[in-house]
Amino acid sequence: GQNIDQPTEMTATEGAIVQINCTYQTSGFNGLFWYQQHAGEAPTFLSYNVLDGLEEKGRFSSFLSRSKGYSYLLLKELQMKDSASYLCAALLSGAGSYQLTFGKGTKLSVIP
Amino acid sequence: EADIYQTPRYLVIGTGKKITLECSQTMGHDKMYWYQQDPGMELHLIHYSYGVNSTEKGDLSSESTVSRIRTEHFPLTLESARPSHTSQYLCASSEPERGGPSRLTDTQYFGPGTRLTVL
Numbered sequence: 001g002q003n004i005d006q007p008t009e010m011t012a013t014e015g016a017i018v019q020i021n022c023t024y025q026t027s028g029f030n031g032l033f034w035y036q037q038h039a040g041e042a043p044t045f046l047s048y049n050v051l052d053g054l055e056e057k058g059r060f061s062s063f064l065s066r067s068k069g070y071s072y073l074l075l076k077e078l079q080m081k082d083s084a085s086y087l088c089a090a091l092l093s094g095a096g097s098y099q100l101t102f103g104k105g106t107k108l109s110v111i112p
Numbered sequence: 113e114a115d116i117y118q119t120p121r122y123l124v125i126g127t128g129k130k131i132t133l134e135c136s137q138t139m140g141h142d143k144m145y146w147y148q149q150d151p152g153m154e155l156h157l158i159h160y161s162y163g164v165n166s167t168e169k170g171d172l173s174s175e176s177t178v179s180r181i182r183t184e185h186f187p188l189t190l191e192s193a194r195p196s197h198t199s200q201y202l203c204a205s206s207e208p209e210r211g212g213p214s215r216l217t218d219t220q221y222f223g224p225g226t227r228l229t230v231l
Contacts, residue, residue: 030218033219033220040200042202042222042224043222044222045219048217087154091218100220102154102155103154104153104154105154
């Protein structure tokens, strides 16, 4: 079966750096998404990695290692508004179609 | 910014009522999805569509039904609502893009969600 794991909760201090890890055991892997979801709101797209390495986008960076089945989302210069759930999702292919499979999400709390 | 809309945003109804949750997107995406999410819990795919007249059930069993008569419209219907249907329902759409031989992406854009409460 498809399995995506990420920590349930994390806490970090405003201005600090936090790394949210995601590991996956899947078949038909094409790439890995990170979404941000504030409480009671819809997920919004943050990043997509298909090749190994680090992709940087402002304060957020995402890393992928396909051989290790591992990704992380790095948030720098944390702000209070970064308090949200961060969803790791794998794009999987099979039977001629593509599906996005989500992890359970990591709830990040940023404290002063 | 994605253009995907859901109505109503909030709905409180009594048990046994028939309801339809609306979802529309103006991006011309072929693929559309319905997810169910309880507070603080993960997203569960309940229905998806790869185009007009195509509908499939997702990973989570659901008593709801969907239809896809037009590309832009993907409504979800509950024939007889029950308290166990109380949840947030999120609609999404996507269009696969191939940016190169190794780069396939299929970013899903989400609507604002409908928070359903069945009394």
